[in-house]
């Protein structure tokens with residue numbers, strides 16, 4: 690696909706990686722729709738529009754997507770980047786609240802990381818097929834899709850995204866729509882530093898062949914590759930510095 694003609698929907702555009710993706714792509718593509726529950730006022734350009742929304746609300750997302758496709762700039766790329774990192778052991782006998790993983794936290798994590806992707810992707814794909822738009826869905830997964838101790842819900846949600854990339858690539862190839870995951874390792878962002886202790890981060894760095902965290906630009910470059918390579922579909926692009934869990 691031609692990057693300069695791409696019209697992108699970027700979810701989670703106000704967060705750490707989303708902000709970097711917006712900055713990286715805004716002068717390379719035709720238009721970006723930014724979807725997030727919070728606005729990041731620094732993400733300004735004359736070829737973008739911010740739409741405040743809760744991606745877990747199916748009916749509202751369905752309406753928003755239909756509105757977007759009624760406009761002149763009809764998206765050919767969806768980057769499912771919004772997400773929520775949650776750390777909790779499945780059983781923790783020393784916990785003061787509950788020894789068992791909270792159901793509420795499980796549901797919240799699955800709702801934001803997985804159900805939201807269904808909500809927006811199903812409606813975007815329908816509109817792409819209806820308008821005969823060839824394009825690509827990119828799911829931002831995680832190395833956690835292989836299973837990280839202390840991240841049951843997060844790991845399960847990200848593994849499910851990889852499965853969806855495979856399913857949708859098979860169902861949608863006939864329409865010229867590709868679907869892939871990008872699976873980052875540990876990236877040097879505020880969200881990584883707040884969700885992991887210094888000692889945990891250092892131990893992950895030791896298990897990374899390149900001995901360091903990645904940077905957001907490494908992830909943006911992977912997304913660019915996926916948009917531009919018309920024969921790349923149904924895959925998980927690991928960008929993790931060779932991290933072995």
Ligand SMILES: NC(=O)c1ccc[n+]([C@@H]2O[C@H](COP(=O)([O-])OP(=O)(O)OC[C@H]3O[C@@H](n4cnc5c(N)ncnc54)[C@H](O)[C@@H]3O)[C@@H](O)[C@H]2O)c1
Pocket residue numbers: 700701702703704705706707724725726727742743744745769770771772773774801805829830831832872873874875876877878880881
């Ligand atoms: N930072 C990393 O090292 C890393 C590593 C692997 C994978 N990831 C994945 O990359 C993505 C972005 O991560 P990040 O570090 O930028 O996280 P972040 O927390 O900084 O950003 C997430 C964004 O999603 C938005 N969001 C959350 N729930 C929403 C909802 N219901 N509706 C609309 N918007 C919502 C938030 O407002 C926020 O702007 C996530 O999917 C994350 O799992 C990040």
